[in-house]
Amino acid sequence: MNLENKRKVESFIALALSGLAAAVGLFWLTYILIDVLINGIGALKVSLFLNDPAPAGVEGGGLRNAFVGQLMITFTATLIGVPVGVLGGTFLAEYARGRKISRAISILSDIMVSVPSIVVGAFVYAILVRPLHHFSGWAGAFALSIIMIPVVLRTTEDMLSLVPWTLREAAFALGAPYYKVIIQVVYRGAATGILTGVLLSIARVAGETAPLLFTSFNNNFHSTDMSGPMASLTVTIFQYAMGPYKSWHTQAWGASFVITLFILALTILGRMIIKWRYKR
Amino acid sequence: MAIYSQKKSCDLFFSLLTAAASLTVIIFIIGILVVLIKESSLALGKFGLVNFLASTVWNPVTGIFGAATTIYGTFVTTALALVFAIPTAIGIAVFVTEIAPNFLKSPIGIAIELLAAIPSIIYGMWGLFTLAPIMSKYVEPALQKTFGKLPFISTLFEGTPLGIDLLTASVILGIMIIPFTASIARDSFNLTPAVVKESAYAIGATQWEVVKNVVLPYSKLGVFGGVALSLGRALGETMAVAFVLGNNHKIATSLFDAASTITVSLANEFTEADSAIYLSSLYYLALVLFVMSFIILAISKFFLLKAERKYSR
Numbered sequence: 318m319n320l321e322n323k324r325k326v327e328s329f330i331a332l333a334l335s336g337l338a339a340a341v342g343l344f345w346l347t348y349i350l351i352d353v354l355i356n357g358i359g360a361l362k363v364s365l366f367l368n369d370p371a372p373a374g375v376e377g378g379g380l381r382n383a384f385v386g387q388l389m390i391t392f393t394a395t396l397i398g399v400p401v402g403v404l405g406g407t408f409l410a411e412y413a414r415g416r417k418i419s420r421a422i423s424i425l426s427d428i429m430v431s432v433p434s435i436v437v438g439a440f441v442y443a444i445l446v447r448p449l450h451h452f453s454g455w456a457g458a459f460a461l462s463i464i465m466i467p468v469v470l471r472t473t474e475d476m477l478s479l480v481p482w483t484l485r486e487a488a489f490a491l492g493a494p495y496y497k498v499i500i501q502v503v504y505r506g507a508a509t510g511i512l513t514g515v516l517l518s519i520a521r522v523a524g525e526t527a528p529l530l531f532t533s534f535n536n537n538f539h540s541t542d543m544s545g546p547m548a549s550l551t552v553t554i555f556q557y558a559m560g561p562y563k564s565w566h567t568q569a570w571g572a573s574f575v576i577t578l579f580i581l582a583l584t585i586l587g588r589m590i591i592k593w594r595y596k597r
Numbered sequence: 598m599a600i601y602s603q604k605k606s607c608d609l610f611f612s613l614l615t616a617a618a619s620l621t622v623i624i625f626i627i628g629i630l631v632v633l634i635k636e637s638s639l640a641l642g643k644f645g646l647v648n649f650l651a652s653t654v655w656n657p658v659t660g661i662f663g664a665a666t667t668i669y670g671t672f673v674t675t676a677l678a679l680v681f682a683i684p685t686a687i688g689i690a691v692f693v694t695e696i697a698p699n700f701l702k703s704p705i706g707i708a709i710e711l712l713a714a715i716p717s718i719i720y721g722m723w724g725l726f727t728l729a730p731i732m733s734k735y736v737e738p739a740l741q742k743t744f745g746k747l748p749f750i751s752t753l754f755e756g757t758p759l760g761i762d763l764l765t766a767s768v769i770l771g772i773m774i775i776p777f778t779a780s781i782a783r784d785s786f787n788l789t790p791a792v793v794k795e796s797a798y799a800i801g802a803t804q805w806e807v808v809k810n811v812v813l814p815y816s817k818l819g820v821f822g823g824v825a826l827s828l829g830r831a832l833g834e835t836m837a838v839a840f841v842l843g844n845n846h847k848i849a850t851s852l853f854d855a856a857s858t859i860t861v862s863l864a865n866e867f868t869e870a871d872s873a874i875y876l877s878s879l880y881y882l883a884l885v886l887f888v889m890s891f892i893i894l895a896i897s898k899f900f901l902l903k904a905e906r907k908y909s910r
Contacts, residue, residue: 328803332696338688342775343705346712349723349772356726405619412612413619424902426622428894431826432629432887433833435860439867439883440629443636463625470622496611524716527835527860531867551718551836558722558840566726573719584714588707 350577357574360567369539376564380572382539386548387576389541390454390533391523394461398522399515401462402469409470410477411499423474426467435527437463442531454547457533461522468521472514473507480506509594513587520583524576526551550576629887637881639874649881655846655862657871662878664885666846670856671886673849674767674838675831681771682778683824689775690782691808706783713776718836724769725840732768733760737853755851764852766838773837778827785819785904786812818904825897833890835860859886 364379371378405422413419437460445456480503488498504511534546535556550572557565557572634641640649640662652663693705737758745754789812797807813820843855844865859882870876 324803324806328805331805331809332691335688335691336696338685339692339705342685342689342772342779343708345772346708346776349720349727350712350715352723352727353719401618401621403618404615405621408612408615408619412615422619422622424898425626427898428891429622429626431829431833431890431894433835433860433890435833435835435863436629436633436883436887439636439863439880440632442867443632443880444628466625467622470619494608496608499611520714524718526716526718527864530864534868551716554718554722555836555839558725569722570726573722577715577719580714580716581711584711588710 353570353573353577356570357577360571361574362571365568365571370537371564373560374562378564378568380548380550380553380568382536383548383550383553383572384575385539385541386454386533386536387523387550389543390457390461390529390547390549391519393455393458393543394465394522395515395519397458398462398465398518399469402466402518403473403511405466405470406473406477407499409474411495411503414478423471426471429467430464430471433527434464434525435530438528438531441528446532452532452534452546454533454543454545457529457547457549458543460528460532461525464525464528465518465522468518469514472517473511476507476510476514477503479510509590513590513594516583516587516590520580520587523583524551524580526555530555630884633880633884633887637877637884639877640881641877643874644878644881649878650885653848657866657875660872660874662874662881664859664882666848667857667859667862667882668885669848670763670842671832671858671860673763673856674770674842674858675828677763677767678770678774678831679824679828681768682774682827685771686775686778686827687782687820689779690786691812693779693783694786695804695808695812706780709776709780709783713780716836717773717834720769720773720837721840724765724837728769729760729765729841731760732762732765733758737762737764741853752850753852756853758853759855761841761843761855762851762853763842763849763856766842766856769837769841770831770834773834774827774831777830778823781823781826782816782820785816785823788819789815816904818900818907822897822900822904825893825900829890829894829897832893833860833886835864839864859883 362379364377366379366384367381368377368379369381409419409423413422441456441460441463445459446452484502484506485498488502489495493501529549529552533549533552535552536546536548540547554569554572554576557569560566644652644662649662650664650668652661653665654661654663655666656662689705689709693702693709697705737754737760741754741758745751793815794807794811797811802810838858839861842857842861844857844861845855846857846862847854849856863879863883867876867879870879
C-alpha cells in the first residue's frame with residue numbers, strides 16, 4: 318500500500334473512532350434523559366403535588382412538603398445570592414476594573430464555582446446549625462447562596478465588561494456621578510445578560526443536594542417555617558431512592574422528572590435570551 | 598482615575614457596597630478554611646497529619662480514624678472516571694468541530710450543554726435504578742469471564758458482582774463529566790484559526806492529520822486546563838457516587854468491591870457522628886478534600902488563563 322492510501326486509511330480509522338466515541342457518549346446521556354422522562358411521567362399524579370408524605374411503607378401520599386420547601390429555600394438563596402453577586406460583579410467590572418484585586422477575586426470566584434459543594438454544607442453546619450442546635454431552612458438557603466454568589470458575580474462582571482466604555486463616557490460628559498452611570502446606563506445595557514446569569518445560577522443551585530444534607534436536613538411534614546428543618550426535593554430524592562419501598566422509588570422518579578424539567582427549562586430560556594439579545 | 602474625583606458621598610457609599618459584596622467571595626474561602634481547620638483541630642491533634650492520611654482504620658466504635666481508605670476511593674473513582682470520560686469527551690469535541698455536517702454542529706453542541714446542566718443527583722439515581730442492575734447482570738459477569746482468569750489483573754475482577762461497587766460509581770462519574778469536559782474541549786478546538794487549518798489542508802494533510810498536528814497542539818493548553826477542571830469537579834462530586842458506592846471503608850482491590858470516597862463518607866456519616874472525635878475526623882476529611890480540590894482547580898485555572906492569553910495575542 319502506498320503512503321497516500323495509508324494516510325487516508327489512517328485518517329478514516331481515527332475519525333471513525335472519534336465519531337464512535339461521540340456516539341457512545343451521546344447514547345448514554347440521552348439514555349439517562351429518556352429514562353428520567355419515561356419513569357418520571359409515569360409517576361406524575363396530582364396527588365404528588367398536593368399531598369404530604371404518607372407514613373413510611375404506606376401507599377399514596379405526595380411530596381407537597383418537598384416542593385414547598387425547595388421553592389422557599391431556592392427563592393431565599395436567590396434573594397441573598399443575586400444582589401450580592403450583582404454588586405460584587407459591578408465592583409470587579411467598574412470600580413476595580415483592570416486592577417489586581419479585580420483579577421484575583423475573579424480567579425478565586427472561578428475556583429469557588431467548582432469547589433466541592435458538600436464542603437460548603439459542612440461549613441454552614443459549623444457556623445449556623447450547631448451553634449443554634451437545630452437544622453434550619455435558613456442554613457440551607459445560606460449554603461446555596463454561597464454557591465450562587467460566585468456564579469452571578471462572574472457573569473455580571475463579564476456582561477458589564479461588554480458594555481462599551483464610550484457609553485459611560487457619554488454619561489460622564491453629562492455630569493453624572495459614577496454610581497448613577499452604573500445604575501442608569503450600564504445596568505440597562507447589560508440587563509438581559511445579567512438576567513441570563515441569574516437564571517443559569519438558579520438552575521445551578523436548584524439541583525444541589527450535598528449542601529442541603531446537613532443544613533436544611535429533611536422534614537416529613539409540611540412546614541413553611543424557615544427556622545426549622547425543611548424538606549427539599551433533592552434531599553427527598555436521595556432519601557426515597559435509597560429507601561426500601563417501591564412507592565418511594567416511584568415518587569423519587571417523579572421528583573427527579575420535575576426538577577430536571579425545571580432546570581432544563583431555565584437553561585433553555587437563558588440560552589434563548591442570549592441568542593435573541595446578542596446574535597443581532 | 599476620573600471615578601475617584603467624584604467626591605460625592607453616594608458614590609463612595611455605592612463603591613464601598615460593591616467592594617464589600619465582591620469581598621464576600623474571599624471571606625467565604627478564608628472562612629471555610631478557618632472553620633474546617635478549627636473543627637478538625639481535635640482529630641488533627643490526636644492523629645497528626647501523616648498518621649491520619651496513611652491509616653486505613655476507620656472505626657467509630659473505638660474512635661480511631663484514618664483517611665487512607667476514603668482518599669484511595671476518591672482517587673480510584675476519579676481516575677477511572679477520567680479514563681472513561683476524556684477519550685469520549687475529546688471524541689465528541691473532534692466530532693462536533695471537525696467531522697459533523699454543519700446542520701448537526703449546533704444541535705449537538707446545545708445538547709451537550711443542556712446535559713451538563715442536569716444535576717448530579719439525577720445521574721446518581723439513574724445509576725442506582727438503571728445502571729447498577731445492568732452492570733451486575735450483564736457487564737460485570739462478562740468482564741469476570743473474560744479477564745477473571747488472566748494472571749495479575751484477575752484480582753481486579755474478583756468477588757460477587759452486585760453492581761454497587763467501584764466500577765459502577767466510576768462509570769456514572771465518567772458519564773457525568775463527559776458533557777462538561779466535551780464543551781471545554783470544543784471551545785478550545787474552536788479557537789484554532791481557520792487559516793492555520795486551511796494551510797494544512799492546502800499542503801495535502803488529511804482530516805486526521807489536521808486534528809492531530811494542528812488542532813490538538815494548538816489547543817493543548819485549553820484542553821489540559823479543561824481536564825484538570827473536570828478532575829477537580831470529579832474529586833468533589835457527592836451525589837453521583839453516593840448511591841452506588843456502598844460507603845465501605847476498606848482498600849478495595851477488586852473493581853467489584855464496595856468502597857467509599859471522602860464525599861460519600863461525609864454525606865452518609867456526618868449527621869450520625871455521635872462523638873466529638875468522630876465529627877472532628879469528618880471535618881478533617883472535608884479539609885483534606887477542600888485543600889486538594891482547591892489546588893487542582895487553581896492549577897486548571899492557571900492553564901486556562903495561559904491558554905486564553907496565548908490566543909488573545
